[in-house]
Amino acid sequence: MTSVIPKVTQLSSRVIRVLGCNPGYYTLQGTNTYIIGTGKKRALIDCGEPDVPEYIDSLKEVVSEHGFSLSKIIITHWHPDHVGGTRDVLKHVADKDCKVFKMKNTQHDPLYSDFFELNFVNDQDEVEVEGATVKLHWTPGHAKDHLALYLKEEDSLFSGDCVLGEGTVVFEDLLTYLQSLNKITALNSKRLYPGHGPVVTDPVEKVNEYIDKRMSRERQIVEALSRIDGGYLTSMEIVKITYNDSLPPSLMFGAEHNVRMHLEKLIKEDRVETLKLANSVDEELATIKYRLKRSAD
Template sequence: MSTIIPKITQLSSRVIRVLGCNPGYFTLQGTNTYIVGTGKQRALIDCGEPGVPEYIETLKGVLKDRDISLSKIIITHWHPDHVGGTYEVLNNVTGKDCKVFKYKNTKNDPLYSELFELNYLNDEEEVELEGATMKMYLTPGHARDHLSIHLKEENTLFSGDCILGEGTVVFEDLLTYLKSLDKIKSLNSEKLYPGHGPVVDDPIAKVEEYVRKRMARENDILAIMRKADSFLTTMEIAEGIYVGLPTSLMFGAEHNVRMHLEKLVKEDRIEAITIENVPKEKTHNITKYRLKH
């Protein structure tokens, strides 16, 4: 049974979790946003999705009840369930003097930079405010601009969507993602405050669990390819692994399989061919994969 996450939780003397009120298959009970610091002016990590009045009212209530305000917003990555609500937070909660920070992403930042000013952070840069020193660590893989944020006073880490409190994550580059997991493990934090789900009390065990799951899935893929001993599409492999999975969830499953296949191609363990002008395919091209002989 999933841990029930309240709308508002005081996690430590420096951290208040405010649930984004946007439950869903990929967001679990909702996006975790975090108020950080001990002074009158504090930072907010992530802003949830756009168009969620319940979150805006909840956030306003927390600030009013504690007689605090927000001077900084730090975005872990560009995905809409983390940055999408920023415009509404700025216009309904903080005022426009609040500065928004994230790692630069030239491909996706234009989706938001016309709505509000973005201030860019560098890998290992520190952001300070009363009671909190936050060090940024670039941890791409789930997203190219993903930041994990180390709270030095607690030795805790805001892990965004690199690591969740429950379940696993999708990623856009598996090799890069595994390197980011290694970086998170090397920080040896006492706790993880994830982008979704409950607090992770044993970060090293969680990272090792994630790596085991990825390697187990890789072994599943290789087993199907050995058995077939021929070129297979991503969907053919996914259907062999995720037997009985509802069609609505197969897109995500196929995506994860494709990421594993791209990793294996980079490692020169399998080969890929692109067949052009395939009938009934929307792109008229399709890629197939086979073990290297």
């Protein structure tokens, strides 16, 4: 890691970062949650994971020290390290009438809507508290319901897990993810407040790094497939070729997921085809192999 993130950091006159206290391989030092605004009632962006007393204590201390309350919560996307702690925040820290805003996700919202009310938002909606107005930008790819939040007063962007302060991103759909990266570039913000890692002060350069890395990985995948002269490879075989066995076992799953997302993109572009080897016990365990699509004779 390039820097140590304290539990609480005043990043600007209207932004306080509170670390989610949930470090891990994919959360880095933990999930960044942000309190925004300058008045007596402020908004919290993301809530970390459930059942993390250390995080709740940090929030309580900030609220008490600065003399404000939390009247709104904005969730960037459905992943548990961003929405999981919402129930705890509502119970122990936020105002009784605090509203929770989120883009709709019919698959995952029922996990939380039984415990608190969700106020669904759309692309280009705005949420406002005193001293902070955020415009919501739908940026799918990492997750279908992912939002990036543009803070008008600062020309800054809360990028969620679309762009991190360090490291790379796992995504659900590479094509839409690349489109979302282009959206973020077009906003031309002065800085990014990411879902994990330190503040990004050179957003365009950081996004270009992400795009270049994805295109470099795609070239490696295509090269690996081209070496077998019409044969097939599994996604894990491609991982072992393209990563040169340099990954620790704990990161192999994430690497294979990203490789499969690249392969799905190449399939959509009609550049790769698949072979499905059925499993006699369970159809869902069928092995899928990939090769470059042969041109028509």
